[in-house]
Every structure is written in structure tokens, then in C-alpha cells.
Amino acid sequence: MAGPHEILGMSRVLGIGTTKFLALYADNQGTTLRSEADGRCVFLTPSGCRVHPRRPLVCRLYPLGRTTDERGEERFAVFPAQPECEAVVGRDGTVGSFLESQGVVPYLGWSRRYGELYRRMIGLLEQLDIQGKIDAPAADAPAPEAGVTETPAVEPSADRSPLSSWQDVDASLAEYCSVHGSAVPAEIDGAIALHLRAMEEWLDDLESRLGPA
Amino acid sequence: MGKQEDRKTVTRRDVLKLAGTAAAFCTSFGFLHGSQTGGVVQGKHIGEWKQLQARWQQAEIKWYSGDVLLNSSEFPSKVLKHLQSDEMATVEIKWFRSGKLQQNLGKIAANR
Numbered sequence: 001m002a003g004p005h006e007i008l009g010m011s012r013v014l015g016i017g018t019t020k021f022l023a024l025y026a027d028n029q030g031t032t033l034r035s036e037a038d039g040r041c042v043f044l045t046p047s048g049c050r051v052h053p054r055r056p057l058v059c060r061l062y063p064l065g066r067t068t069d070e071r072g073e074e075r076f077a078v079f080p081a082q083p084e085c086e087a088v089v090g091r092d093g094t095v096g097s098f099l100e101s102q103g104v105v106p107y108l109g110w111s112r113r114y115g116e117l118y119r120r121m122i123g124l125l126e127q128l129d130i131q132g133k134i135d136a137p138a139a140d141a142p143a144p145e146a147g148v149t150e151t152p153a154v155e156p157s158a159d160r161s162p163l164s165s166w167q168d169v170d171a172s173l174a175e176y177c178s179v180h181g182s183a184v185p186a187e188i189d190g191a192i193a194l195h196l197r198a199m200e201e202w203l204d205d206l207e208s209r210l211g212p213a
Numbered sequence: 214m215g216k217q218e219d220r221k222t223v224t225r226r227d228v229l230k231l232a233g234t235a236a237a238f239c240t241s242f243g244f245l246h247g248s249q250t251g252g253v254v255q256g257k258h259i260g261e262w263k264q265l266q267a268r269w270q271q272a273e274i275k276w277y278s279g280d281v282l283l284n285s286s287e288f289p290s291k292v293l294k295h296l297q298s299d300e301m302a303t304v305e306i307k308w309f310r311s312g313k314l315q316q317n318l319g320k321i322a323a324n325r
Binding site for chain 1: 223230231232233235237243
């Protein structure tokens with residue numbers, strides 16, 4: 001699993017943009033990291049993780065797993081040890097001290113922020129489902145003319161193309177900043193903050209167009 | 214009237230982007246929807262996972278005179294470990310005088 005903010009962080013460690021990162025290292029339409037044929041993570045090398053300074057939350061948490069219930073209450077669990085894992089993990093200390101040692105705190109914060117956006121998206125989808133406020137099919141996406149076959153310049157891989165343009169932080173921030181006449185933040189944390197804000201504004205707009213639930 | 218209808222319209226493209234983004238986040242973050250959230254994930258591994266709480270890592274008893282803090286003391290580490298690891302653990306507060314119970318303030322669930 002890898003969220004847009006994590007893809008941004010890893011891409012910066014590798015010195016590439018998120019568009020290229022998604023094309024090279026993501027699977028399942030940009031939602032997971034690629035694995036090698038033997039199941040190893042694409043970033044695992046004999047000398048360790050290639051993106052360790054910006055490794056995703058799920059890697060930072062291991063061997064803990066984290067779940068959040070519908071009230072937002074967090075629970076942590078311990079995964080059974082992987083026999084091939086070389087990490088040294090003790091049973092002393094608390095979950096809190098472990099999370100602190102792994103630099104998890106900002107990642108949990110971002111995960112919660114994206115979680116809030118996710119809940120808003122689900123709310124909007126439920127509202128649409130109930131009220132059927134979708135316009136006519138051809139309003140902004142005209143169907144191709146009969147007999148015309150649309151051929152993309154580059155054949156996209158169905159599994160590599162992101163499900164949503166929001167997953168590509170660099171591309172979505174470039175678009176947002178071009179519309180707003182502002183500069184794309186160079187620093188990772190600033191870019192994540194702007195990505196969250198841009199998504200909030202997108203959802204604000206959709207919510208205002210739909211009106212109260 | 215027509216204007217109001219327009220305001221409340223979202224396009225097919227909006228809906229596709231919304232559904233695609235929600236689906237992407239669902240997988241990217243492991244978010245689940247509605248009452249399944251958490252339960253499904255935990256249920257699959259219930260026999261293998263040891264549930265832990267991460268709400269607190271230190272417990273203190275403090276006593277005051279009015280609003281003035283007089284003293285505070287941390288729970289002994291042995292007690293702390295038990296309280297942290299046991300989801301059903303409770304703390305009971307009782308006042309005694311010369312070994313005789315004066316008042317029982319009741320039990321507080323440590324992990325709720």
C-alpha cells in the first residue's frame with residue numbers, strides 16, 4: 001500500500017517525479033508498490049531498502065499493523081514474525097515508544113487527513129447514489145463518432161495507470177498551481193500540505209454543487 | 214429554479230473521478246467503508262494477532278488541595294505493564310483508615 005504522499009516522498013529519494021514513479025514502481029493502478037517475481041518489494045536490495053528515509057507507513061509500522069474503526073479509534077496488532085526478516089524486534093517498550101522510534105507520527109497525521117477526505121468522498125458517493133444527481137451521459141464527455149477508433153499515443157498499461165489523477169501529486173499540484181498562479185512547493189511536507197488543501201477544495205466544490213445531504 | 218437545479222448537478226466526469234479516487238484511497242491506505250472498517254481486517258487474523266492499545270504509555274496518580282497540585286506518582290512498572298497489555302484491566306480506587314474501608318470510588322476501565 002502506498003498513499004500519494006508516500007509516493008511523493010519515495011520519488012524524491014530516487015530523484016524522479018511522481019508520474020515516473022507511478023509508471024515504474026507502482027502496481028494495481030498506482031495503489032501498491034511493485035513486487036519482484038519472488039514477492040520481494042521492488043526497493044529491497046542486499047544492502048537494505050532503497051527508499052528507507054521516506055519508506056511508507058506500513059513499512060515503518062512493521063511488525064505492527066494498525067486498524068481504525070468507524071469512530072476513528074486506533075488499534076495496533078503484532079504480525080507473526082516473517083522468518084526471512086532480518087529486523088531485530090523486541091517485546092519491551094510500548095506501542096507509543098515504538099511508533100516514535102520509527103518516525104511514524106507525521107505519517108499517522110497525514111493518513112488521518114487523507115482518511116477524512118476519504119470519508120467525505122464516501123459521503124458524496126452515497127448522496128449521489130440516493131439522489132441520482134448525475135447529469136446526462138454526454139454532457140462533458142462526448143462519445144466518439146461512429147467508426148472512429150481512439151488510439152492513444154502511448155498504450156497505457158491498465159494496471160499501471162493510476163485510478164485517480166490525485167494519486168500523482170506532482171501532476172495534480174502542477175495543474176492546481178497553474179490555475180492559481182502559484183509556485184509548486186519544492187519541499188515534500190509543503191507539497192503534501194498543498195495536495196491535501198487542493199483535494200479539500202475539490203470536495204468543497206462538489207459538496208457545494210450537491211447541496212445538503 | 215433552473216439555476217438551482219444546475220448548482221446541484223455534478224458531471225459524469227466528477228463522479229468517475231470521485232469514485233476512482235475513493236477506490237484508490239481504499240486500497241492505498243487500507244481504508245474500509247462503514248461498519249466493516251477494522252472489523253474485517255482484524256477478524257481475518259484474530260487468531261494470530263495480539264491486540265494492543267496505544268492510547269497511553271504512562272499512568273500517574275495526582276493529588277491536589279483545591280486546584281493546587283501537591284504531589285504526583287507514577288504507577289509501578291509492574292502494574293503499568295499489566296494495565297497496558299490487558300484490555301479488560303480496571304483500576305479501583307478505595308480509601309482506607311487503619312485498614313478499614315472508608316470509601317470505594319469504583320472501578321475505571323484502563324483501556325476505554
